[in-house]
Amino acid sequence: MSLLDIDGLHASVNGEPILKDLSLRVEAGEIHAIMGPNGSGKSTLANVLAGRPGYEVTAGQVSFDGIGLAGVEPEARAQAGLFLAFQYPVEIPGVSNMEFLKAAWDSHRAAQGSQPESAVGFMKRARALAKGLGLNPEFLKRGVNEGFSGGEKKRNEILQLLLLEPKLAVLDETDSGLDIDALQTVAAGVNRFRSADNGVLLITHYQRLLNHIVPDRVHVLTEGRIVASGDKHLAEKLEAEGYAWLSG
Amino acid sequence: MAVGIEALQSLEAPPWLGAEGLTRCRQALGGKLVRETWKYSPLPKVTDALIDANVHQEPPDLALPPGTALHRFDKLDAPPRFGIDLNRYPLAGIVAARAGACWLIEVKRTPSRPLRLAAPGGRINAPLLVQVAPECRVDIEQEAAETADTAGFGALVLVLSLAADSEAHWATAELAPMVDQWSLLQAHLHGNAALTLNHQGAVANFRRQDINVVLDGQGARLSSVGAALICDGGRLDQQLVIEHASGGTVSRIKQHNLAAGRSRCTFNGRIHIHAGAVGADADLSNRNLALDPSAEVNTKPELEIYNDDVRCAHGATVGQLDAEALFYLLSRGLDPQQAQRxxxxxxxxxGLAGPFAERAATAFAAHFKGD
Structure with a gap:
C-alpha cells in the first residue's frame, strides 16, 4: 500500500479543467519533487490533496495511507496525517500562534483517541522547535503569521510540520521568497522531518531547493499531467535547459 | 414629537442647566438631527426608561487618589461650563435633570493610580465632569462584571476636559450583557492633549453609546480601539462624532463588532474636519462580522472636510468569516466549529486593548464556549 496513490486524477477549478489524468505514487520514506512551469497545475494538485473548497475532482482516485480521499473533509485529512504547507500562509490577527498550534495538535491527538498534551510540555517543545528554525520564540505569542516576513511565514509552516508530525507533507513552493539562509534553515527542517515512516511531496520552481533536500524522484508537470519523471538529475537538467525540450 | 417627551414636562431642571436648557432638550428630542442619529434605536423607549429609572445621586464610587478633588458641581458658586451640545445630545440634559446632581473631579496633578468608576448598572448616574490640568495624566477605569445588577435601565454621562499637554485614558469593560444602557462621552481636548479610549463589551439587550470628541488645540490626539460582541437578540448602536477643530490634530479609530444570532449592530462614525484644521490626520476603521444570516449590521463611516490640507482615511467592512483563514485552520485539523470559534x-x-483586554477576551471566550 502506497502512502499516496493518485490514479488518473482530473480536477477543475471554477469549472476549468486543470489536472488531466495525473497519476503518481509516493511511498513512505520517499521525497518526490514536482516541478513545472507556471500554470501547469502544481498548486492545484496540492490544494486538491488538502481538500480545499472549490477544487473539484472530476475523475480519478486519490488514496492516502490506504483510504480514499473522495468526500473526506479537510480537517479529517489533516487529522489522518496529511499536511499542506501553504504557498501563501494566511495571517490571522487576534489568534496567537501558540494557541493555534496547540489547538491543531490537540485536534490531532483527539482524532487518535489521546488526551491533550499539557500546555507546559507543548509550549516547551514548540519554543525549542521555533528556535531551531531561527524563529524568535516571541513569534509564538503573536497573531498567526501576523506581520511575519515572507521567510518567517515559511519557517512557521515548517514549524507546524515538525510539531504535527504528519505522514505526508505537501510543500507548496515553500522555497519561494526565501533568502539563502532561510532556504537552508527550511530545508534543514524538512530533512529533520524526513523519515522512513513519512513522505514528502515537494512542489517547487527551482532546483536550488533540491540541493538541500535531495529527492528520490522528480516529476515534471505540464498542462495538468506528468510528462517526465526521473531522479535528482532531472531537476539539474531542467535548471540548465528549462522546460522547452519536453514539449519538443 | 417622540413618545415620552410629554413626561419630561414634569422634570425640574437643576439651576446650572436652567429651565431654558431643559426646554432646549425637549425641543431637540423632536428635531431632525436627533431623529436621524436615533434612526436605529428606540428613542421613545429610551426617554421613557430615563423617566422611570432609579437614580443614583451619590458621588461616583471611587476612592479618590491624591492629586484629585471632588466637588458637587451643581453646588459650586461658579460651575464650569458643562460642555455638552444639548441640541445634539438632549438626553444628557434629561439625565442631569433626573439625577438632580452632577459631580466634578479635578485632576490637579497626575494620580498614582487610576480613577475607578462604578459601572452604570441599572440606574441613572449623576453626570460626571473630569477636568485634567495641564501636563497631568489620568487613567479612568470602569468595569461592569457579569454579576452586576442588571435590573432597569442604566445611563451615564461623562464629560472630559483635557487642558493643554494633558493625557487621559478611559477604559471600559461592559461585560454584563443584559444591562440596557445609554451612555455619552463628551471630550474636549486642548493643544497637544491626548485621549485614549478602550471600550469592550458584550450586549444581549440594548446598548447605545454616543461619543463626541472635539480636538480643539494644535496637536491634540485621539486613539480609540474597541470591540463588541452583540449576542443573540442584542442591539448595539454606536454613534461617534470626532471633530478636528484645530490644525495638526490626529485621530485613530478602530472598532470591531461581531453580531451573533438575531442581533443588530449599528456603527455611525463621523469625522468632521473644520475649516482651518490644517494638517489634520484622521483614520477610522470599523470592521463587522455577521456570524448569522439573520444578524443585521449597519455601518456608516463619514468624512466631512472643510479644508484641503488634510489626511483622512476611513473604511468599513461587513462580512463573514474569512474563507482562506477558515481553510487554513481546517487544514491543520481543527473541526469547523472550533475553527469558527x-x-x-x-x-x-x-479590537481589544487597555487594562481590561484580558478580562474581555476571557469573557468572549466563555461566550463562544457556551454556544
Missing part, C-alpha cells in the same frame, strides 16, 4: 474570538481580540 477561534476566528471569531481572534476578530474580537484584535
Amino acid at each position: 477561534l476566528l471569531s474570538l481572534g476578530f474580537l481580540r484584535d
Whole structure:
C-alpha cells in the first residue's frame, strides 16, 4: 500500500479543467519533487490533496495511507496525517500562534483517541522547535503569521510540520521568497522531518531547493499531467535547459 | 414629537442647566438631527426608561487618589461650563435633570493610580465632569462584571476636559450583557492633549453609546480601539462624532463588532474636519462580522472636510468569516466549529486593548464556549 496513490486524477477549478489524468505514487520514506512551469497545475494538485473548497475532482482516485480521499473533509485529512504547507500562509490577527498550534495538535491527538498534551510540555517543545528554525520564540505569542516576513511565514509552516508530525507533507513552493539562509534553515527542517515512516511531496520552481533536500524522484508537470519523471538529475537538467525540450 | 417627551414636562431642571436648557432638550428630542442619529434605536423607549429609572445621586464610587478633588458641581458658586451640545445630545440634559446632581473631579496633578468608576448598572448616574490640568495624566477605569445588577435601565454621562499637554485614558469593560444602557462621552481636548479610549463589551439587550470628541488645540490626539460582541437578540448602536477643530490634530479609530444570532449592530462614525484644521490626520476603521444570516449590521463611516490640507482615511467592512483563514485552520485539523470559534474570538481580540483586554477576551471566550 502506497502512502499516496493518485490514479488518473482530473480536477477543475471554477469549472476549468486543470489536472488531466495525473497519476503518481509516493511511498513512505520517499521525497518526490514536482516541478513545472507556471500554470501547469502544481498548486492545484496540492490544494486538491488538502481538500480545499472549490477544487473539484472530476475523475480519478486519490488514496492516502490506504483510504480514499473522495468526500473526506479537510480537517479529517489533516487529522489522518496529511499536511499542506501553504504557498501563501494566511495571517490571522487576534489568534496567537501558540494557541493555534496547540489547538491543531490537540485536534490531532483527539482524532487518535489521546488526551491533550499539557500546555507546559507543548509550549516547551514548540519554543525549542521555533528556535531551531531561527524563529524568535516571541513569534509564538503573536497573531498567526501576523506581520511575519515572507521567510518567517515559511519557517512557521515548517514549524507546524515538525510539531504535527504528519505522514505526508505537501510543500507548496515553500522555497519561494526565501533568502539563502532561510532556504537552508527550511530545508534543514524538512530533512529533520524526513523519515522512513513519512513522505514528502515537494512542489517547487527551482532546483536550488533540491540541493538541500535531495529527492528520490522528480516529476515534471505540464498542462495538468506528468510528462517526465526521473531522479535528482532531472531537476539539474531542467535548471540548465528549462522546460522547452519536453514539449519538443 | 417622540413618545415620552410629554413626561419630561414634569422634570425640574437643576439651576446650572436652567429651565431654558431643559426646554432646549425637549425641543431637540423632536428635531431632525436627533431623529436621524436615533434612526436605529428606540428613542421613545429610551426617554421613557430615563423617566422611570432609579437614580443614583451619590458621588461616583471611587476612592479618590491624591492629586484629585471632588466637588458637587451643581453646588459650586461658579460651575464650569458643562460642555455638552444639548441640541445634539438632549438626553444628557434629561439625565442631569433626573439625577438632580452632577459631580466634578479635578485632576490637579497626575494620580498614582487610576480613577475607578462604578459601572452604570441599572440606574441613572449623576453626570460626571473630569477636568485634567495641564501636563497631568489620568487613567479612568470602569468595569461592569457579569454579576452586576442588571435590573432597569442604566445611563451615564461623562464629560472630559483635557487642558493643554494633558493625557487621559478611559477604559471600559461592559461585560454584563443584559444591562440596557445609554451612555455619552463628551471630550474636549486642548493643544497637544491626548485621549485614549478602550471600550469592550458584550450586549444581549440594548446598548447605545454616543461619543463626541472635539480636538480643539494644535496637536491634540485621539486613539480609540474597541470591540463588541452583540449576542443573540442584542442591539448595539454606536454613534461617534470626532471633530478636528484645530490644525495638526490626529485621530485613530478602530472598532470591531461581531453580531451573533438575531442581533443588530449599528456603527455611525463621523469625522468632521473644520475649516482651518490644517494638517489634520484622521483614520477610522470599523470592521463587522455577521456570524448569522439573520444578524443585521449597519455601518456608516463619514468624512466631512472643510479644508484641503488634510489626511483622512476611513473604511468599513461587513462580512463573514474569512474563507482562506477558515481553510487554513481546517487544514491543520481543527473541526469547523472550533475553527469558527477561534476566528471569531481572534476578530474580537484584535479590537481589544487597555487594562481590561484580558478580562474581555476571557469573557468572549466563555461566550463562544457556551454556544
